Amino acid sequence: MAKIRSEFDTLVHALAPELFRYAMGLCHNPHTAEDLVQETFLRGWRSRTDLRDSKAAKAWLYTILRNEHARLYERQRPEACDPSMLPDIPDHGYDTSAEAFVLRRALATLQADYRDPLLLQVIGGFSCREIGDILELNTNTVLTRLFRARKALRDLLTDDLQQEASL
């Protein structure tokens, strides 16, 4: 049991930060994100025997977090889902520039089908095949969604930055 405990702690320390980033990408609220991360690991701990393979564990934890977020979203629409209501996040290292604000708003506006694979690629560093496994999509669909996500972001950012410039 002590060995499993120690392996679990190692996993928590290695993956908690990036899972938090992923949660932030989904819910845009640091408190909700922390709750999501905690719940994800607790669920993982309850099924700890499945966590022995750390490579598989990472994808599995991302899946749990995504499902937890979906469940939370079903129960209550988090207020932060409205991009205009995005909270100020006082964490150090957080980019507060206008460009960052525009980019965050664009990401929040992005349709979930496009945002999910993008976050998994950018934050989780997953390959298209791994993203397909997590989202239960085939690789071609993942490629299409990544393409559309970036194209949509590009369009949104171009519009927003033009508006910012015109102010």
Added chain:
Amino acid sequence: MNCLDFRRRLLTDPLSGDEDLLSHEATCTTCAPFARDLRAREIRMRSLLQNVVPPPGLAERVSLAARFQQRAERRRQWWYSAAAGVLLAVGVSMASLFSTSIERTNVALAQSVINHIEDEASHLRAAHPIPTTRVNGVFERFGAELAADIGPVHFAAECLMRQRNGVHLVMPGRMGPVTVFFMPGEMADTTMPVASARFNGEIVPTHWGSIAVVGEAGEAVDGLGERLAAAVRWPDPVQAGVSVPVVGELLAAGLVTQQKNG
């Protein structure tokens, strides 16, 4: 690779080091600025998303929560084990109590039958058949009736067996008189033997109670109980709305005297 393919593939992963992509970018003056712009945006996006600093102590809090959960699980497991143990003990006790109770009931019923016969041994000396109408009259008090000939009956009366009333018959057998008790409400799970130094017989279960058939030692009573059960149409106590009279009611009605006259 044409420009459309290049842009399509680059948009799926702008930081890809794919050689086809790089070689197209190196040779296409239209796509090169597009690629540079896309990569710059990608780097800014990645930097924005990856620079989110998790709250201090997040991992420690998660580990601590898991420890608490582990303790709660252990406690819960202990309680489950304890509850299961208690349930098992209660179950075993109940089963033991139940089986002992059934055993005692069975023994008590068989012994009551013997006692009843011995207490009213005078009826065994009845040597002449009584009219069928008289036999039927006794059954009618219970809403029952003879549906077939049961052979000669030397004695028939309503009697008290334990706390319920039934029909007491004495019929001739090969080895001597055979006593038959129709005992409504005395439910038995299976055929039970009734034996003493002098008597030998069995108690046969029916859907409305049981029938005791007891003769002298050596009397062949096998199957007699079943034949009598088939010959007497006994109402279902629930369906017919006929309740088995208890001693108090019958005594009050003067229909029976406790075991004195059977």
